[in-house]
Amino acid sequence: xxxxxxxxTKRDRTLTDKGEDLHQSNKAAYLSKLQKLWTNIxxxxxxxxxxxxxxxxxxxxxxLNSIYVKYTATSQEYTNFLVRTKTNESQKExxxxxxxxxxxxxxxxxxxKQIFTKTKTFTLQSKASSHRSGRSSANSKRSSxxxxxxxxxxxxxxxxxxAEEEAKIHNNTSSRxxxxxxKIHQ
Numbered sequence: 757x758x759x760x761x762x763x764x765t766k767r768d769r770t771l772t773d774k775g776e777d778l779h780q781s782n783k784a785a786y787l788s789k790l791q792k793l794w795t796n797i798x799x800x801x802x803x804x805x806x807x808x809x810x811x812x813x814x815x816x817x818x819x820l821n822s823i824y825v826k827y828t829a830t831s832q833e834y835t836n837f838l839v840r841t842k843t844n845e846s847q848k849e850x851x852x853x854x855x856x857x858x859x860x861x862x863x864x865x866x867x868x869k870q871i872f873t874k875t876k877t878f879t880l881q882s883k884a885s886s887h888r889s890g891r892s893s894a895n896s897k898r899s900s901x902x903x904x905x906x907x908x909x910x911x912x913x914x915x916x917x918x919a920e921e922e923a924k925i926h927n928n929t930s931s932r933x934x935x936x937x938x939k940i941h942q
Contacts, residue, residue: 786834875900
């Protein structure tokens with residue numbers, strides 16, 4: 757019986773001093789990288805209103821998507837790191853990180869919608885200013901829609917990955933709680 761209890765507690769481990777130092781060092785590195793990426797994202801988002809041409813808006817959109825992909829990849833790596841650590845603290849940190857990521861995803865979605873709306877406005881303005889530019893505007897609109905759809909696809913893929921990770925974390929938490937309940941009843 758004691759052996760099976762030891763096997764069940766293996767999921768919630770305590771790190772050695774060296775392990776804790778390494779864990780804290782890795783955690784600080786991930787958090788620093790995520791903070792830098794998010795600061796860049798915020799700067800790009802705040803610059804949306806300053807864009808005066810369709811081309812500059814597209815460039816900003818491409819930069820935003822590129823940094824967001826890096827941010828989501830780093831977030832995923834950090835979440836996996838926390839889940840692999842298998843301590844109570846790291847599980848709580850992973851759950852907190854998932855909440856932060858959700859709120860960041862909402863901010864990104866809002867920014868992408870803002871870019872799309874502004875792109876649409878630029879397109880409509882160019883249509884109104886010249887009949888000759890009708891074909892060009894239609895192409896710009898299609899390109900803008902394509903860019904938006906690509907951004908939405910990337911955001912959806914990222915949301916799916918995070919939802920899967922969140923499900924894993926909640927599953928691990930539930931099974932840990934079930935094991936603790938079984939221990940109590942034994």
